[in-house]
Amino acid sequence: MLEEIINWLIGHGIKIAAILIAAVLADRVGKKFIGKAVKGGVKDGTEESTEKRQKTLIRIFSSALSVVVWLVAIMMVLPEFGIAVGPILAGAGILGVALGFGAQYMIRDFLAGLFVIIENQYRVGDVVCLDNTCGGVEDITLRKTVLRDLDGKVYHIPNGSFKMAANLTKGYSRAHMDISVAYKEDLDKVMALINKVGKEMAEESPWKEYILKPIQVLGPGPDSFGESGIIIKVLGETKPLKQWDTLKEFRKRLKRAFDREGIEIPFPQLSIWPRGNWAKQP
Incomplete structure (x- = not known):
């Protein structure tokens, strides 16, 4: 043996x-x-x-x-x-x-994954939205894409299961937001101040390393009229993944500038008009 x-x-x-x-x-x-x-x-x-x-x-x-x-x-x-x-x-x-008929979905996933790679639709490290699921790309294979969202949830998405892929961080990212100011404010003054804050921020470190185009008012006037205030849309461009940090810093600087100039940021208010006999009581 x-x-x-x-x-x-x-x-x-x-x-x-x-x-x-x-x-x-x-x-x-x-x-x-x-x-x-x-x-x-x-x-x-x-x-x-x-x-x-x-x-x-x-x-x-x-x-x-x-x-x-x-x-x-x-x-x-x-x-x-x-x-x-x-x-x-x-x-x-x-x-x-x-098993050919049963494997058709797997073949579809592999073919879709192949086109994702060839067309360079997104890469590991990008932030994407696949249909209604958004997150950072942690891994890509021919069969699936792995995303992780801000809550830490990990999504394993077959490459052939989604119809739309939106890459939020390819080439450059856009920093945009809506700013609401009270109807009593001077719009020319407000827009000039917003542009000034955006330009100054783009000239200071470390933000000048991230900002490609300063955050400025979009267009010659307000974007719309809201229930509590006038809506002004601002827009800028940053390096990929830097738009969120840039907007956070911009909001902080803009709030300070508004406070210095006495510009009011409106908020919903409720007026109560008493009616009935109890309203006449002292």
């Missing part, structure tokens, strides 16, 4: 070990080659967008390489255990035909 085990290890064990070692080396060397090739050949606008694109492609190509390498390794190892690969492949073909 011991002699049979030794003979098997000599005859087959060494081959299995060699196949596994070769698979590990091929996987590691292949991933290093993919990393160098992608970093050397893929460029996309800014340095930040290039890094996102490279990171996404490296993940996808590395995952695909691992699947291929280990499938080949398993097919080479099985005969060493006396398992014929031919019938397995034939059975897999018949099973594939039987």
Whole structure:
């Protein structure tokens, strides 16, 4: 019995070990080659967008390489255990035909994922909305996209399940908001002050590193008339992912400027008119 085990290890064990070692080396060397090739050949606008694109492609190509390498390794190892690969492949073909209709959604996901990558619709690190689900892209594969929202929820979304993909952070981001002021205020004065605050902020560190276009009033006048005040829309452009921090700082500076100038930010108020006998009581 011991002699049979030794003979098997000599005859087959060494081959299995060699196949596994070769698979590990091929996987590691292949991933290093993919990393160098992608970093050397893929460029996309800014340095930040290039890094996102490279990171996404490296993940996808590395995952695909691992699947291929280990499938080949398993097919080479099985005969060493006396398992014929031919019938397995034939059975897999018949099973594939039987499951073809059931696998159509998976094929759809893979094709959609392929177009996401080729068209560079979004990358790892972008903030996107896939239909009504929004969040930061944590991972992309050919089959699914993984998002995480502000609550920390992780969404695994098949690539073929959504009809619209909105990238909020590709190239540049827009910082926009509506500002409401009381009807009694001088609009020319208010708009001039808003533009001044936006321009000064864009000239100061660290915000000048993030702001591409200062936050300014959009158009020559107010955007609409609200229930409690006049609505003024402002708009600016920032580097990707910096619009939210920029708006927070802008709101803080604008509130201080309004307070200094005595400009009122309206809020809903309720007036009560007493009626009945109790209203006449002292």
